[in-house]
Amino acid sequence: MTVEFGLDTILHQRIIDKCMSLYKDGHFPSAAFESMKQVELALKEKSGTDEKLFGTRLVDTLLGSGKNIKLTIPLGDELQEQARSLFKGAFSYYRNYTAHDGSKIDEVICIRIMVLASELLDLIAASPISFTEIGGVKGLIERGIFDKESQISDLLSFLSSQVCPGCFDGLFEDLCERGYTDHQYQSVFDLGLIEYKQEIRDYSFPDKPADLDTFGWFELTPMGHMVLNKN
Known part of the structure; x- marks a missing residue:
């Protein structure tokens, strides 16, 4: 049985607004990098921090102590630590690569990164639009x-x-x-x-x-x- 999903139905609104035009124009590395940037921005917005932190350092600072951002965990609140590990792994693996190289990001990998970024944005309970952006x-x-x-x-x-x-x-x-x-x-x-x-x-x-x-x-x-x- 074939299951089909339109990207618009599974991507977070911020990813749709910020990354889909890049994706549709074939700029897959740029769309992937922008996806991870939106997660980074949402973390800073949710915590209210203006610190110049990025990637895994940002995750350790905002999620590591458990005192700053409490994630919204649909699979059970007891999985806060596992969700934090998901953020750290995504930033270490995808964010760093897309920021410094990205040459191997093709269409399929780009879609996977956008979907993962959407999941992370949902865990943050990120707003559809950036407060800074408006x-x-x-x-x-x-x-x-x-x-x-x-x-x-x-x-x-x-x-x-x-x-x-x-x-x-x-x-x-x-x-x-x-x-x-x-x-x-x-x-x-x-x-x-x-x-x-x-x-x-x-x-x-x-x-x-x-x-x-x-x-x-x-x-x-x-x-x-x-x-x-x-x-």
């Missing part, structure tokens, strides 16, 4: 998404104060009353300034039927904290 806070204003910086910090402050079991009934009505649009709400997530977290909590008493409920909250990323503290 121009940071000033870019959000220049594009007309927000009118002024204080709007962004006020929205982040409001969202990060919201905690609720189950779902956030009335949240969007509250946002509308505060003058925020759905597009503004979505933009702070797309740019990796804030994330939605949830966990299952057990409120049952001993020898009683299980009383499980979903508890959700919004959490600022390091980049979001930087924006909020700046304003």
Whole structure:
């Protein structure tokens, strides 16, 4: 049986936006290198670091201690260390080669690297667009998404104060009353300034039927904290 997947269905949006044109034009080494650069950039964005670190040194600094970036592991959170090893191996094997040579990167190898980079971006829970690329806070204003910086910090402050079991009934009505649009709400997530977290909590008493409920909250990323503290 033949299984077919279109690249657009399995690649991360950042890889599609940044690498597919290079790939389609036959620039396979460049597309592969750009894929790994996007992973590198996403790691820095997620941690909020501006250190001049690259490759495996960046992985050791941001993932090694377990205190900076916690990866999103669909196969089980207990595999954090194995996922970190995946990053380190990918950077050591692919990133370094594409940065310094890349001459042996053909179409097939390029596709494999783009797919792997997409997997790594998903593990980082990387935003589809780079905060740096859009121009940071000033870019959000220049594009007309927000009118002024204080709007962004006020929205982040409001969202990060919201905690609720189950779902956030009335949240969007509250946002509308505060003058925020759905597009503004979505933009702070797309740019990796804030994330939605949830966990299952057990409120049952001993020898009683299980009383499980979903508890959700919004959490600022390091980049979001930087924006909020700046304003």
